[in-house]
Amino acid sequence: MANGGGGGGGSSGGGGGGGGSSLRMSSNIHANHLSLDASSSSSSSSSSSSSSSSSSSSSVHEPKMDALIIPVTMEVPCDSRGQRMWWAFLASSMVTFFGGLFIILLWRTLKYLWTVCCHCGGKTKEAQKINNGSSQADGTLKPVDEKEEAVAAEVGWMTSVKDWAGVMISAQTLTGRVLVVLVFALSIGALVIYFIDSSNPIESCQNFYKDFTLQIDMAFNVFFLLYFGLRFIAANDKLWFWLEVNSVVDFFTVPPVFVSVYLNRSWLGLRFLRALRLIQFSEILQFLNILKTSNSIKLVNLLSIFISTWLTAAGFIHLVENSGDPWENFQNNQALTYWECVYLLMVTMSTVGYGDVYAKTTLGRLFMVFFILGGLAHCGLWTHHSGECFQLPEGLSAQGPG
Structure with a gap:
């Protein structure tokens, strides 16, 4: 019995030992589960971070492409959406032409209305002049109105400026001939630049500070703008001058150059209109006595x-x-x-x-x-x-x- 009890006790002790070993095994399994959970959580977090980084990188490097009216082409690398800005160049010329035409017509209309409405006032002034003439004949002088003197001075100043501009562009003087020949030569130079740029795409990105041909074309067009101002001042009929062929050439060639500097892109556009200056070739040869x-x-x-x-x-x-x-x-x-x-x-x-x-x-x-x-x-x-x-x-x- 004693042996049996001892055996039982031993067995129970063995059972206790087995229970202790089972506790150790369960603790090890629990620790392994914790490490697995931690690793899985870290892997999931890393995967989520990688996915978020990939999504962020994809959001950075892969922009969302919307529906575009103008197709994406590799000829316009400066705009990621592939949109062209030809309408801005054309709008600058159209606004300049029609805006100036509207101002000229408005000025003529207002001047006509002023003449019609103040027709009676004109008759009164003529009567006053007649009375002044009779009073001067009688020996009594009346002082001249200061406003009339100011208007006369202003008209005289405008007339002198107009005469100076007319002399500058007149072919009858040496200065006028030199200026006309210079404008023709620069127009041919601008046409040659167009021939060079015609090998490029119709619209392309060009940096003004790095593109030599664009800088030369800009200098030419600044000179054309100054010459246009002289011609406008010297013109007797502003409306007819605005509709001349040379004026239309300037409208569609000068403003787009300034737009190209602002947008850092170039549009070949209507620069071919400079070829119309060749019509004056016979006049230039006459100036040179050829x-x-x-x-x-x-x-x-x-x-x-x-x-x-x-x-x-x-x-x-x-x-x-x-x-x-x-x-x-x-x-x-x-x-x-x-x-x-x-x-x-x-x-x-x-x-x-x-x-x-x-x-x-x-x-x-x-x-x-x-x-x-x-x-x-x-x-x-x-x-x-x-x-x-x-x-x-x-x-x-x-x-x-x-």
Whole structure:
């Protein structure tokens, strides 16, 4: 019994030992669970942090693309959304032209109304002048009104400034001739810069402080702006001056340069209109005493009109074909160089039409239709006048070959 009890006790002691070992095992398992929970929580936190960092990085490096009217192209790297700013350049020219036209028309209207409304006052002043004349004849002098003296002084100052501006741009003086020749030379220089920039995209990012051609073009256009001011001051009819060809050229070429400096981007746009200055080539040669006969002047004038029209039309085709139609979301554009457009216009004007280069946009095709009609009329006129230029004098034509 004692042995049995001892065995039981031993067994119980063994059981106690087993219980102690089981407690140690449970504590170890609990510790392992805690470490696993900690590691899982740390891994989850790290994964969440990594996911948040990835999401944040994705939010930084992958901007949300909204629906754009103008497609994304690699030609405009300065704007992450791919939007072009051609409308800002065109709006600067349109606001300048129509704003000035509105001011001129408003000034004329107000001046006309003032003249009509104060017509009776004018008669009163004339009567006063007659009375002053009679009083002066009688020997009694009346003092002149100070307001009339101020108005007369102001009119005299404005007249003197206008006369000075007229002398500066007049071809009758040496200063005027030098200024006209200089403006023509700078216009040709601006046209050459356009030829160089035509190899670039229609709209591209350009830093004014790093782009040498943009700086030169800016200097040229500042000079054109000053010359435009002189011409405006010297003009007798401001409205007619505002609608001249040279004025329209300045409206669509000078303001976009200042916009390009502000936006740090360049739009090729309507800079091809500088080719219209070539129409004055015969006048420049007359100023330099190179052309002296009427036939030579007429022939050079015809050639200058032909070349200026040709280059200007090629610039328009280059613009619309490389940009595309606005109502087609600018999707139907094609890459054409400026000189390919020059070739296209020459082939079209001669009505040959090889078909290797053709207009793809609707604007380009409509322009080509009217250009063909105008080219045919111009070629007929040019042939007629050139035949007159190469005619022999009447004395020589009357003589026979012997």
